[in-house]
Amino acid sequence: MGKKRREEKLRRMAAEKARPRSWREMLRFFPGLFLRTFVVVLGLGIVMTLLVSLGLSFFTNFWVQGAVYVGGYVLLQRWIMGPLHPSARLGQIHPSLRSAKIHPKQPLKKK
Numbered sequence: 168m169g170k171k172r173r174e175e176k177l178r179r180m181a182a183e184k185a186r187p188r189s190w191r192e193m194l195r196f197f198p199g200l201f202l203r204t205f206v207v208v209l210g211l212g213i214v215m216t217l218l219v220s221l222g223l224s225f226f227t228n229f230w231v232q233g234a235v236y237v238g239g240y241v242l243l244q245r246w247i248m249g250p251l252h253p254s255a256r257l258g259q260i261h262p263s264l265r266s267a268k269i270h271p272k273q274p275l276k277k278k
Contacts, residue, residue: 196250204247210239
């Protein structure tokens with residue numbers, strides 16, 4: 168199979184995979200998402216506990232703790248939700264689709 172034909176085939180496959188996921192497809196990602204979220208919250212909790220034990224009583228306030236958890240989640244949200252991002256699907260088809268050269272939104276060239 169020629170290079171151009173292979174690229175067109177990969178683009179078509181990527182366009183098919185770029186559709187939104189169904190709930191059934193997303194169900195297999197939920198355990199990983201919960202684990203990643205748990206790691207973030209546990210890490211932030213340990214850091215705040217260590218800071219309180221070092222004398223920073225600022226972190227005993229409920230609202231400060233809530234703000235730290237929300238801020239940490241927002242900052243790490245890309246990592247937590249990474250498996251659901253559309254670019255993660257392109258890598259499942261073929262590793263070369265992650266490059267800017269072949270992208271599902273590029274129009275196919277007509278001869």
